[in-house]
Amino acid sequence: MRATEGGRPYKVKIFKNMIDQNLLSTTESMWKYNPVPEFPEPFPEFSSGAFSVRFFNVTAASVRGKKHKHDGTNNDDYYCVSAPDFCGGKIVIAALCDGAGSRRFSRIGAKAASVTACEALSASFCALTDENPAFFSDLDLPTDNPEWAQLAGKIAAVMRNSVNTAFYAVKDAYEKRLNTDGFEEATLSDFASTFLASVIIKTAAGFDFTAAISIGDGEIAAITETGEPVIFGNSDKGNYAGETDFLLNDNLRTEAELKSRTRFSRKHFKAYFLMSDGVADDYFPTVTGLPLLLCDLKLNGIVPFETPDGTVIPPPPDGHPEPLKYKWVNDPDVSLPLLYCEQFLDSQKLCTDEIYAASCSVSNITGETFNDKAERLYLWLDNYSRRGSFDDRTLVVIRPNVIETDNAGV
């Protein structure tokens, strides 16, 4: 591919993890759009949302994958994000579940698990902050301090409890539908889904304290202010793709097992992500893919471009590549221009900071047609193309606000 700016060619070497453009040009017209079935109960095909609280900005979206659109089947992912009122915008809670593709009602299980986990975590953290007025400052204590250990233990128990609460919510969702129209042959395993849950808390000293727990694939991960990727847990994978574990697996909900799946971190984050495997697989391995994901979000106007010190780095002298366009499965007459950071990884071997800089000059290419961040994320998730990537995609992006913190707690 070649593109020009100011009469000078920009040579683009397609990165090996990049789309196979020839094949995608062939298959883009073959994917068909078939609506989601209304029976036995309607389920949203996509969703998106964004909100800001004092310390965090949240943008999230979920889209039905090309395969499910083609087959006329449902989006099996579901997410829930909340910032409870009681904490003055210092806590964001998120849960994301991916229903098993081979299970008929897994989307219902995914919704029950994620919504209930969010509610349970919100109630539990309300109780924790109520019982401890120094909650937010205690999170800043040295990790060898007994009070920190006690608090961490309580948070870990809350995270573990969210898994069991989610499990019973799935069981309840199944039992409520037993023998109702369309669910006659249903079994509990038909409601199987993965489970990711996380809480991110702004401490009194301004750190981003996070707790995360997961069962199955998908990823919880973050990028620190210094650009270091942090992975929260080991995504459950079998020998081959698509082999994963689910919330309904009794062996995975033992206390010991859940303890091993609970992760803490206390750092300054640039961005924090929960993603279903439909996104995580496209940026695999996460440790190297995460900066590329953040870069793609910046290039396409979902996350604002900013340099650590607030300065604007001039764009690269050779300009930028042209955005790539593929037909939207929902409407073949529409092709959204999108940028891929791999397009910038040419022989000059631009680092990600330089890619961000390049985005200064191109952000308006993809940014003019839609203004709302949630809509941008939805459209980007629904349109970026990679060969072999047609699963449902769900992404929750949590970015801390850079503001003065207080030491009073809430």
Added chain:
Amino acid sequence: MSDFMRRLPVYLLLDISGSMAGEPIEAVKVGISTLLTELRGDPQALETAFLSVITFNSSARQVIPLTEIMLFREPMLQAGGATALGAALSLLADCIKAEVRRSTDTQKGDWKPLVFILTDGAPTDDWKAGIDILNRSSTANIIACAAGANADPTVLKAITPNVVMMNNCSSGDLSRFFAWVSTSVKVSSKSLDSKPGAGIELPPPPQGFVIVP
């Protein structure tokens, strides 16, 4: 092709022994051609399915390595010789080990391989040794088809629980077999996200085919 893309490896193990000479081998050729046409019309298969052909008669040979559908060229097949099924299974194990990527922390694994075995006669070599090698070194979803009265379904049942039998080795039955392979490849990816080690759901076999219990 991206090193990070998930592929669905599909291996065809085809008996080209002397008993397949004439109409059967011609039907197999047509079947492969039909299979390719079908898969090339399916975007999901086109983006993910990779096909390999291993033939066996007096010996086994991988005539087409794992190749993406778009670049696949139909092999020249000629029937003759014995039925070295054991050697084919052993070679299959080697091919899976060499060609199929497993998930690691830094490598995205392929989908679990799909293997279709088509044979019209009893094996003439040490097939049990082949099964041992295959079981020791690789895992795959294997579907075997006993083509006609001379095939031995009990041997195939020792390889995989998924065995179908066609009454004769006619061109019509072979054509239906390859159409079923095509449907199976398309359907399989829908049922692959399962617990590690779980099997797959296959479409119902063609009319006239019997599932061997």
